[in-house]
Amino acid sequence: MWSSDADAFRPPSASEAIYDRLGLDPYNPIAQEVKGRDFDPTAYDRPASAWYDGPVAAVEVRDKRGNRGLLEHSESSVQSSGVVDATDAESLAEAVATAQRFERVVARLRDRGRQPTVDELRERVLEDVYREDHGRLFDREQPIDESAFRAAVATHAQRFLRE
Structure with a gap:
């Protein structure tokens, strides 16, 4: 820094x-x-x-x-598998806001002594998604409404915390 x-x-x-x-x-x-x-x-x-x-x-x-x-490292395991096959915000959220990703974020929050909330979980998952999958998300002919995508990720976060 x-x-x-x-x-x-x-x-x-x-x-x-x-x-x-x-x-x-x-x-x-x-x-x-x-x-x-x-x-x-x-x-x-x-x-x-x-x-x-x-x-x-x-x-x-x-x-x-x-x-x-x-x-x-040329043989890095990070391989772009192409654009995420999603036609709307909900299907995109379904593809990238996975249970594994939520679990990883919740573990980081708890390691810091914080209880996850829907808003914080949504923001941290979106940070990870944007950092890890940026090219797969935004290299598309039909752009997806980002506010609808954020809302869909929040819905998935809420569902994850209830389970």
Whole structure:
């Protein structure tokens, strides 16, 4: 996270605290303070992704001077399976607002000591959906009404919390 006041990147722990105060899901720093001589990018084991099954698609590497690099993994399990086959907001919500996704979000909220509400569950699930499935959602000839989509996800969230 960039700090314009300090004209530098914030350390990972400070960035995580900022995200937590805002109620956002922080990124996952995987390894901190690894000496350059001890880091071999060719032997680096990819950690598991926090957002989908399988390893992460890429890892950002940064030194203390702000130099950055990206280790991309070409055989990443993130494969776009094309546009979600949905013709209306309800069928799109059915396709992407899955029980597994709701369970994952509820677990994150409870880990933070928060009880999930319909509104918060809807917002967090939509954040995940937009981040993970953006191309599959919006690469379509007939756009889907976003407010109707949000309402449909809220309905699914309400149903999930009742079960």
